[in-house]
Amino acid sequence: MMGSVRSVGTLLAAIFMLMAGSGFLSTLIALRLDAAGAPALFAGILATAYFVGLGAGSILAFSVVARVGHIRAFAAFVSLFSATSLAYALYLDPAFWPLLRLLDGFCMAGVFVCLESWLNERAEPETRGSILAFYMIALYSGQALGQFLLNLGHEQPALPFIAASILLSLAVLPVALTRLAQPPAPEGRLMRLNRLYAASPLGVVGAGATGLMLGAFYGLGAIFARGAGLGDAGTAFLMSATILGGIAFQWPLGRPSDIIDRRKVIVACLIATLGTTFAIFAVAEGRAQLMLAGALFGGACFALYPLCVAHTNDHLSSAQRVSATGGLVLVYSLGAVMGPLPAAAVMDAVGPHGLFLFIGLCALAVTLFAIRRLFVSPPVPGERQHRYLILPRTTPLAAQLDPLSPER
Structure with missing residues (x-):
């Protein structure tokens, strides 16, 4: 079992860093809006924009991966996500932040498409359950632990966004340097x-x-x-x-x-x-x-x-x-x-x-x-x-x- 998990270790490391870097952004953005005196309705608009992007990406990202391959698509999605994470630190604007959250959701869906199709390709019938279990652990433990990056912003408000961008950028390395063969283009049905x-x-x-x-x-x-x-x-x-x-x-x-x-x-x-x-x-x-x-x-x-x-x-x-x-x-x-x-x-x-x-x-x-x-x-x-x-x-x-x- 552990051999099968080690064979996809680079993919699991990537999803852990991605979720650690992105999983707390919704929490951080809501806290910043609340501190700025924005109504809860504006936070609701941003959350809606993120899930619109996530839903659209779960359908449209398949064509991107099919056109350029898993590694290039993954690098593109994560690079854009890293850039939007830094952009939040520029200024708060009612039109700017919803657009960023829309892009975040689309990029996150693209990442899931890349990694999950790759895991499917590497999994054998007898190891699928183990790989799914470790994938869930990497995904949700990264999201849970990433919440504690909220504590970085007391003295420097931009620091949590910078930390998110760093983790997202580092997540590209395990995939870009992997020796795993790229799987066939995924199909979404x-x-x-x-x-x-x-x-x-x-x-x-x-x-x-x-x-x-x-x-x-x-x-x-x-x-x-x-x-x-x-x-x-x-x-x-x-x-x-x-x-x-x-x-x-x-x-x-x-x-x-x-x-x-x-x-x-x-x-x-x-x-x-x-x-x-x-x-x-x-x-x-x-x-x-x-x-x-x-x-x-x-x-x-x-x-x-x-x-x-x-x-x-x-x-x-x-x-x-x-x-x-x-x-x-x-x-x-x-x-x-x-x-x-x-x-x-x-x-x-x-x-x-x-x-x-x-x-x-x-x-x-x-x-x-x-x-x-x-x-x-x-x-x-x-x-x-x-x-x-x-x-x-x-x-x-x-x-x-x-x-x-x-x-x-």
């Missing part, structure tokens, strides 16, 4: 959304709602943290705890869904998400309790997307699963695009805790929908259930690392 919904209404609605909730959290969580009295260090701890909690709880929450009706596990995660939003209201004045509540929120909410993917796959043939996952990535992205603006409007109306009021309302609505689905459609027989797999919400290519994927 998406199942039509009407076919997806007909196959699994709960899978589609759940994926979209997860996008609504997490898009709002990533874009506005830092403003909530500042409103709850946390400084830069406390904000970094809260964001990191939420991300790490999301990873730690995915397997314990997802594994039982292979044994019982998966919809019941989805309902349980939705109720837990709703419950944690109430907990966050209750413990907002206690720092340690808030960190724990954030970790529990991440654990419940992060598990929803792979559960919805698995539930959708239960209704499809093996040949349809990768294109279905591509469609669900698109649904998640659309949800993430639509989440930040209404969440920001609620925050502007009722205060920072409006973020979790919005998330709680989303969770409540989908919980009611999921409970209704339990009564109007029969469960999938156990022998037809697809194995639960922890998947990142990046591109359809990640689904091909499933050891049971027919795409290899």
Whole structure:
């Protein structure tokens, strides 16, 4: 197993540095806007711009990679991302920063396309699960640890942006100097959304709602943290705890869904998400309790997307699963695009805790929908259930690392 992981070590090092350099930018930008007295709605616009770029890039980046190859495309995406990271330090402008966030999202999607197609090419059937697990570890640990770069900006406000640019630039080195052969040009295939919904209404609605909730959290969580009295260090701890909690709880929450009706596990995660939003209201004045509540929120909410993917796959043939996952990535992205603006409007109306009021309302609505689905459609027989797999919400290519994927 370790030999297979070492064979893609340069790719894993690249994604770790990329996420360490880029994963905290949403938090940093929201904090800078809050310090400048900008309304939460402006932070919501920036978050929306990022997810629009991410969604567009997950579709359009395939043609860029096909035209110039993985190494050149990767270097181009990361170089542009590094440049935009420095550009934030120039000046705050209502038209300038949304454009930068749009470019950030597009570049991040291009990076995911390059690395995930490369990992697919290197993975053998018996090593795909291990490679996917280490890819997830590199991706989310980089994002969680990168949050602590927020602490660099006390004396020199431009320093966190410079640190982000340095890490992004260094991420090019493992890929540019690799001796791994470049894979064939990737193909992005998406199942039509009407076919997806007909196959699994709960899978589609759940994926979209997860996008609504997490898009709002990533874009506005830092403003909530500042409103709850946390400084830069406390904000970094809260964001990191939420991300790490999301990873730690995915397997314990997802594994039982292979044994019982998966919809019941989805309902349980939705109720837990709703419950944690109430907990966050209750413990907002206690720092340690808030960190724990954030970790529990991440654990419940992060598990929803792979559960919805698995539930959708239960209704499809093996040949349809990768294109279905591509469609669900698109649904998640659309949800993430639509989440930040209404969440920001609620925050502007009722205060920072409006973020979790919005998330709680989303969770409540989908919980009611999921409970209704339990009564109007029969469960999938156990022998037809697809194995639960922890998947990142990046591109359809990640689904091909499933050891049971027919795409290899």
